[in-house]
Amino acid sequence: QVDADRLWQTIQGMGEIGKTPGGGSSRLALSDEDIEGRKEFLRWVSHEGCHYRTDVYGNIFVQRTGNDNSLKPVVLGSHLDTQPRGGKFDGVLGVLSGLEVIRVLNEHRVVTKRPIEIAVWTNEEGSRFSPAMSGSAAFAGLLSETDYRSSQDAEGNTLGECLDISGFKGDLLPNDIPIGCYLELHIEQGPILEERNIPVAVVNGVQGVLWLDIHFYGESAHAGPTPMANRKDALFAASDFINKFREETLKDKKDDARFTVGNLSVGHPSRNVVPSLTIVNVDIRHVNDIELERLEEKVHCLLKEMKEEHGVEVAVEIKWKMPVLKFNDNLLNVLSKAVSKCDVAPFMMMSGAGHDAANISRISPTAMLFVPSVNGISHNEREFTNKEHCALGAQALLNAVLDLANN
Amino acid sequence: QVDADRLWQTIQGMGEIGKTPGGGSSRLALSDEDIEGRKEFLRWVSHEGCHYRTDVYGNIFVQRTGNDNSLKPVVLGSHLDTQPRGGKFDGVLGVLSGLEVIRVLNEHRVVTKRPIEIAVWTNEEGSRFSPAMSGSAAFAGLLSETDYRSSQDAEGNTLGECLDISGFKGDLLPNDIPIGCYLELHIEQGPILEERNIPVAVVNGVQGVLWLDIHFYGESAHAGPTPMANRKDALFAASDFINKFREETLKDKKDDARFTVGNLSVGHPSRNVVPSLTIVNVDIRHVNDIELERLEEKVHCLLKEMKEEHGVEVAVEIKWKMPVLKFNDNLLNVLSKAVSKCDVAPFMMMSGAGHDAANISRISPTAMLFVPSVNGISHNEREFTNKEHCALGAQALLNAVLDLANN
Ligand SMILES: NC(=O)NCCC(=O)O
Ligand SMILES: NC(=O)NCCC(=O)O
Numbered sequence: 082q083v084d085a086d087r088l089w090q091t092i093q094g095m096g097e098i099g100k101t102p103g104g105g106s107s108r109l110a111l112s113d114e115d116i117e118g119r120k121e122f123l124r125w126v127s128h129e130g131c132h133y134r135t136d137v138y139g140n141i142f143v144q145r146t147g148n149d150n151s152l153k154p155v156v157l158g159s160h161l162d163t164q165p166r167g168g169k170f171d172g173v174l175g176v177l178s179g180l181e182v183i184r185v186l187n188e189h190r191v192v193t194k195r196p197i198e199i200a201v202w203t204n205e206e207g208s209r210f211s212p213a214m215s216g217s218a219a220f221a222g223l224l225s226e227t228d229y230r231s232s233q234d235a236e237g238n239t240l241g242e243c244l245d246i247s248g249f250k251g252d253l254l255p256n257d258i259p260i261g262c263y264l265e266l267h268i269e270q271g272p273i274l275e276e277r278n279i280p281v282a283v284v285n286g287v288q289g290v291l292w293l294d295i296h297f298y299g300e301s302a303h304a305g306p307t308p309m310a311n312r313k314d315a316l317f318a319a320s321d322f323i324n325k326f327r328e329e330t331l332k333d334k335k336d337d338a339r340f341t342v343g344n345l346s347v348g349h350p351s352r353n354v355v356p357s358l359t360i361v362n363v364d365i366r367h368v369n370d371i372e373l374e375r376l377e378e379k380v381h382c383l384l385k386e387m388k389e390e391h392g393v394e395v396a397v398e399i400k401w402k403m404p405v406l407k408f409n410d411n412l413l414n415v416l417s418k419a420v421s422k423c424d425v426a427p428f429m430m431m432s433g434a435g436h437d438a439a440n441i442s443r444i445s446p447t448a449m450l451f452v453p454s455v456n457g458i459s460h461n462e463r464e465f466t467n468k469e470h471c472a473l474g475a476q477a478l479l480n481a482v483l484d485l486a487n488n
Numbered sequence: 489q490v491d492a493d494r495l496w497q498t499i500q501g502m503g504e505i506g507k508t509p510g511g512g513s514s515r516l517a518l519s520d521e522d523i524e525g526r527k528e529f530l531r532w533v534s535h536e537g538c539h540y541r542t543d544v545y546g547n548i549f550v551q552r553t554g555n556d557n558s559l560k561p562v563v564l565g566s567h568l569d570t571q572p573r574g575g576k577f578d579g580v581l582g583v584l585s586g587l588e589v590i591r592v593l594n595e596h597r598v599v600t601k602r603p604i605e606i607a608v609w610t611n612e613e614g615s616r617f618s619p620a621m622s623g624s625a626a627f628a629g630l631l632s633e634t635d636y637r638s639s640q641d642a643e644g645n646t647l648g649e650c651l652d653i654s655g656f657k658g659d660l661l662p663n664d665i666p667i668g669c670y671l672e673l674h675i676e677q678g679p680i681l682e683e684r685n686i687p688v689a690v691v692n693g694v695q696g697v698l699w700l701d702i703h704f705y706g707e708s709a710h711a712g713p714t715p716m717a718n719r720k721d722a723l724f725a726a727s728d729f730i731n732k733f734r735e736e737t738l739k740d741k742k743d744d745a746r747f748t749v750g751n752l753s754v755g756h757p758s759r760n761v762v763p764s765l766t767i768v769n770v771d772i773r774h775v776n777d778i779e780l781e782r783l784e785e786k787v788h789c790l791l792k793e794m795k796e797e798h799g800v801e802v803a804v805e806i807k808w809k810m811p812v813l814k815f816n817d818n819l820l821n822v823l824s825k826a827v828s829k830c831d832v833a834p835f836m837m838m839s840g841a842g843h844d845a846a847n848i849s850r851i852s853p854t855a856m857l858f859v860p861s862v863n864g865i866s867h868n869e870r871e872f873t874n875k876e877h878c879a880l881g882a883q884a885l886l887n888a889v890l891d892l893a894n895n
């Protein structure tokens with residue numbers, strides 16, 4: 082049995098690193114705080130007698146040996162980086178429930194047939210470096226090392242530079258790290274489980290994502306003497322686009338279309354100057370690939386309208402595109418059984434958020450577990466999951482590991 | 489007669505300081521470039537045998553003595569600071585045409601009855617420090633020294649700190665610097681003169697301005713799993729407001745209502761996070777005070793709608809409010825005569841932009857001259873005014889000075 086208090090205290094301990102005024106965490110990928118969080122985690126695993134390895138992408142792998150270490154390990158994982166003002170559970174729960182599994186096995190001196198491994202993936206959140214989940218994407222061969230390393234943060238630092246000085250760049254390549262199967266426990270980050278009073282769920286897939294950077298180019302002009310009719314206002318064009326596309330997503334009858342503009346910035350801003358450049362960072366999602374394609378087309382349609390209506394030029398860059406992904410049926414069965422063993426009726430759902438599991442599912446059997454987020458809140462300092470739910474998720478994970486690592 | 493080439497070369501010389509890639513100038517108020525521009529100007533005036541004084545606000549005053557220095561001087565002025573990506577003429581023409589007037593008088597050894605003075609006002613543009621025209625506002629007693637000094641730039645530096653290290657903070661108070669009357673030559677920064685083929689105009693007033701900072705407060709949430717209906721998106725609220733208020737200004741039949749959002753910023757931005765804070769910097773203008781009041785009320789009306797529609801909170805801060813101002817009738821006559829002497833039929837117009845003259849008009853007889861802006865473009869690196877028009881403006885100014893300084 083997992084130790085609910087121990088797991089909870091470990092989560093709170095990680096939350097102390099990069100703690101924010103509002104009670105959340107700020108450990109942007111490869112920032113000092115992220116590096117400190119990784120080091121703290123490695124101190125904890127070294128107490129469990131495990132050593133770690135890192136690959137060329139800065140992903141960390143912590144192994145607990147099994148009886149037959151020539152067998153591919155059961156890998157549990159998630160991430161320790163956070164949003165600029167993130168919560169204490171997103172990613173952290175997946176990594177630290179892996180640690181809790183190892184602690185329980187050590188306590189009871191259980192040796193499994195296969196080795197068990199915890200993976201900590203680099204740059205999952207995607208706030209500092211685009212795309213999100215790039216450490217696992219590079220590992221899965223979905224992103225070249227060059228593209229991975231060249232991604233820049235807002236200050237122009239590349240991920241590669243930050244990785245090189247982090248102390249976490251290793252020599253290993255994905256081929257050096259076999260994966261038998263991959264499991265990830267995560268908080269839901271949405272309202273469904275709480276609404277239905279379900280304490281733990283099996284996740285059968287991840288909705289599709291499209292990330293676009295849209296540049297609107299207008300013409301700067303003086304705010305006072307320039308008649309409205311003479312303007313080419315890059316911000317008016319951007320605002321108009323945001324409104325119209327929002328209306329489009331609100332038409333989705335099941336409320337399945339998702340549209341977010343997480344950032345908008347004006348080039349050389351000055352209050353009394355009509356903006357000549359506005360950049361918007363767009364996030365669009367849908368559980369249905371066909372609908373996601375339709376939304377992408379709609380973006381281009383609307384941008385054409387904006388060009389005509391506002392006299393601006395427009396450039397669109399795709400920063401990330403991930404189709405809807407389905408997890409492994411066999412593992413979904415294993416997880417359903419593991420949940421049943423906790424006396425919970427298995428419930429299956431799609432994930433609204435992207436997860437490293439989505440990338441790893443392309444190279445290995447993969448599935449996930451979710452526990453509820455209070456009020457569905459995440460990417461927010463007030464993100465919260467109850468201690469009991471954290472423990473229940475970890476227990477289901479342990480049940481699944483005992484099943485998979487002994488077969 | 490003014491020397492068109494000399495004036496032109498002097499303007500180009502100032503344009504070398506803080507030169508931008510697109511052929512404009514970047515000398516933000518009290519930046520290194522602004523300070524360098526002021527020093528260059530003072531080197532030029534010292535060649536003309538003039539010395540300078542500075543007041544506690546960092547405004548510069550350069551005097552050419554007259555026959556009776558107990559008489560109040562004729563003051564000519566404008567500013568040398570620019571927008572982040574500004575033009576070479578905005579402000580510069582007014583200051584350097586003052587220098588050209590002194591050069592012509594020196595060349596011809598003309599001594600006027602009254603002294604002549606050039607004023608260089610601090611922080612006219614208002615892009616680095618709010619409000620605009622704050623050096624002349626403080627001088628005219630419209631802004632307290634505390635408020636003047638405490639204005640912060642985007643990095644949190646105060647104007648006062650920047651002034652103290654600039655070397656341009658003097659001991660003089662406004663009472664130490666009498667003004668007989670004040671004239672300002674400026675580029676129009678709008679399309680009217682060019683459209684009507686008018687080479688120089690007399691400016692009889694300045695339209696009213698309202699600067700607002702609006703904070704929209706939402707709730708951060710994950711871009712993927714959060715249903716659109718559950719969101720409180722601060723950026724959606726801001727975009728919706730911008731669109732609706734823009735539609736409102738477009739209703740103005742004479743196209744006299746002006747609305748600009750020169751900057752919009754998102755707090756702790758991250759693409760996959762619903763924005764919890766969005767700040768917009770608003771500039772609203774009208775030639776009619778009643779209409780300007782109506783627009784201000786409309787802002788509050790719309791913000792109430794936004795609160796209901798988007799579930800956000802809103803806070804509004806007034807950064808600047810200037811009513812419509814009219815210039816001095818007597819000086820308008822003098823300038824009309826001065827323009828007629830250049831064989832141009834006098835044409836009167838209101839200014840669309842704010843100018844230091846608007847503040848000085850509150851404490852002294854004041855009026856302005858405009859010369860055309862090519863394509864009406866200003867606050868833009870491509871801002872341009874023909875050499876002939878610059879010279880014509882300076883000539884009209886000289887004509888007026890000879891009239892006023894000998895009476
Ligand atoms: N789980 C999570 O917050 N992932 C970040 C990537 C995404 O935006 O879906
Ligand atoms: N002339 C000029 O550009 N003034 C700046 C202040 C304003 O925004 O009107």
